[in-house]
Structures are given as structure tokens and as C-alpha cells.
Amino acid sequence: MADGIWDNGGAPTGGPRLFPDALPDGVGARRRPSAGELALPDWFAPLLTRLHRSRAEDFTRLPTPDEGGRDSAVLVLLGEEPDGGGPDILVLQRAATLRNHAGQPAFPGGVADPGDADPAATALREADEEVGLDPSSVTLLAELPTLWIPASDFLVTPVLAWWHRPHPVAPRDPGEVAHVARLPVAELTDPANRLRLRHPSGWIGPAFEVRGMLVWGFTAGVLSTLLDMAGWTRPWPQDRIADLPPTTPPPAATADADEQP
Incomplete structure (x- = not known):
């Protein structure tokens, strides 16, 4: 993460907003579960420490417009594999029949509704609608900087959270979500599963091949x-570059772009 993964121009002001008590020396949450349920694992501490000290430039160099854009949010939900197997991250795969981002893995999330109080409310509502996630099973930790995607004019706020009480999830509407998976961090950081993708437009960015899913674009950039930040990255062959098929839509302002048309 040399000078930020969002390598596409000037940087906005501001940085991540950690919810009250979600700090390295006193980890908690804005919305606490019942007594005894909240116990963040030790592996969260380095990530929250870096987030607490970070600036917007660590996440994006594309300035967020003062006006316009469609507010949206995604839920970056970290859980822990059974029997202490280490952290994992919830992702979904969009249905192949969708008009936009067909078949592409993504974080749960979507466009804000007028009744949503904040990006966290949007992310939780969308995760419930898409995969049946129980909001009470989630501890909110931080809102990352809002990231602008020019091609769609979306203003996306990633919301970092801890899945303190995991439960089964599945696509609620197969016409929108084809598959849901918890991807182990150990597999995401396996050098054999990492590569960079070149789009016909000239864009090059990070990607992951994990459990039959090719994760790229915005989602791969945030993950990377x-x-x-968490100190989980292992050295991997960054000269491993593959081409995306020409029919794949351009990723616009996605992360770690070596080239941006």
C-alpha cells in the first residue's frame, strides 16, 4: 500500500470514522450486543490501530465530488472461522442475469434509502435484504472514506464490522444474488490465489481467485x-497478470489501478 490503493488523482480530506470505543486500546462498538457476547479477537488490533491513525489518502486519491452522486454503502464483515481457524470475510456473487456487475463478487450493500440514518444503516439493511443477515449479530467498527465511482456516479462508503454472532446466510433473491461465501483470510493471502487483472480498457488492478470466485475491481481493492493494514499480506508474484474478457464492464475508479483511462 505504497501511497494508497486508490491511485487515481487528488485526495479528499478526512479519514475513517471509528465508532465510539472501537479503538485499539479499548475495543468496543457503537451498537453493543448483550453482555458477554462482544469479544473482538486479537487479530483485529493491528487493523484498528492502522485505521485509527490513517488518513483518507491511504484509501483514495480520487476526490469525492461536493455535489451529486448516489449515496451507497457496502458491509465489510469480518468473522472468525469455527474452532479459531482465523478471520474470514463475507462476500456474495451477483446473479449472472443482472444488468450491472453480472456474476461479479462483491460485499453486501447497495444504494441508500431516504429512511437510512447513515451508511452503516444502509449496509446492514442491504445485507439483510440480500442474504438474510441479522443486524443484531453485527458489531459496527468503522466507516471508511467515501469512494467515488465515476462510471456509475456512486458514492460508496465501506463499513467495517465484526460478525460477533455468525449464523447461516443465503441468497434471498436468486435473481439478484447467486451465491454467498465466507472467504478465509488465509486463502485470500495465499500467494497462489493472488494476481492482477488487465481490462481491455487498459485498467490493471488486484484480484483474488478463491473457491471458484474471481474477486476484482472495487471489492478486490478494498480487500487488498x-x-x-492488518499485516496479513504475504509476498505474492505481482508479475502474474491475466486478461479480463472484453465483455466485462470497465471498473472505473477501482483500487490499485496501475492505469486509469
Whole structure:
């Protein structure tokens, strides 16, 4: 994460907003579960420490416009594998029949509704609608800087959270979500599963091949930065570059772009 994963121009002001008590020396949450349920594992501490000290430039160099854009949010939900197997991250795969981002893995999330109080409310509502996630099973930790995607004019706020009480999840509407998976961090950081993708437009960015899913674009960029921040990244062959098929839509302002048309 040399000078930020969002390598596309000037940087906005501001940085991540950690919810009250979600700090390295006193980890907690804005919305606490019942007594005894909240116990953040030790592996969270380095990530929250880096987030607490970070600036917006660590996440994006593309300035967020003062006006316009469609507010949206995604939920970056970290859980822990059974029997202490280490952290994992919840992702979904969009249905192949969708008009936009067909078949592409993504974090749960979507466009804000007028009744949503904040990006966290949007992310939790969308995760419930998409995969049946129980909001009470989630501890909110931080809102990352809002990231602008020019091609769609979305203003996306990633919301970092701890899945303190995991439960089964599945696509609620197969016409929108084809598959849901918890991807182990150990597999995301396996050098054999990492590569960079070249789009016909000239864009090059990070990607992961994990459990039959090719994660790239916006989602891979956010993952790549958080893995770096947490100290989980392992050396991997960055000269491993593959081409995306020409029919794949351009990723616009996605992360770790070596080239941006």
C-alpha cells in the first residue's frame, strides 16, 4: 500500500470514522450486543490501530465530488472461522442475469434509502435484504472514506464490522444474488490465489481467485488495502497478470489501478 490503493488523482480530506470505543486500546462498538457476547479477537488490533491513525489518502486519491452522486454503502464483515481457524470475510456473487456487475463478487450493500440514518444503516439493511443477515449479530467498527465511482456516479462508503454472532446466510433473491461465501483470510493471502487483472480498457488492478470466485475491481481493492493494514499480506508474484474478457464492464475508479483511462 505504497501511497494508497486508490491511485487515481487528488485526495479528499478526512479519514475513517471509528465508532465510539472501537479503538485499539479499548475495543468496543457503537451498537453493543448483550453482555458477554462482544469479544473482538486479537487479530483485529493491528487493523484498528492502522485505521485509527490513517488518513483518507491511504484509501483514495480520487476526490469525492461536493455535489451529486448516489449515496451507497457496502458491509465489510469480518468473522472468525469455527474452532479459531482465523478471520474470514463475507462476500456474495451477483446473479449472472443482472444488468450491472453480472456474476461479479462483491460485499453486501447497495444504494441508500431516504429512511437510512447513515451508511452503516444502509449496509446492514442491504445485507439483510440480500442474504438474510441479522443486524443484531453485527458489531459496527468503522466507516471508511467515501469512494467515488465515476462510471456509475456512486458514492460508496465501506463499513467495517465484526460478525460477533455468525449464523447461516443465503441468497434471498436468486435473481439478484447467486451465491454467498465466507472467504478465509488465509486463502485470500495465499500467494497462489493472488494476481492482477488487465481490462481491455487498459485498467490493471488486484484480484483474488478463491473457491471458484474471481474477486476484482472495487471489492478486490478494498480487500487488498485492509489486508495490508492488518499485516496479513504475504509476498505474492505481482508479475502474474491475466486478461479480463472484453465483455466485462470497465471498473472505473477501482483500487490499485496501475492505469486509469
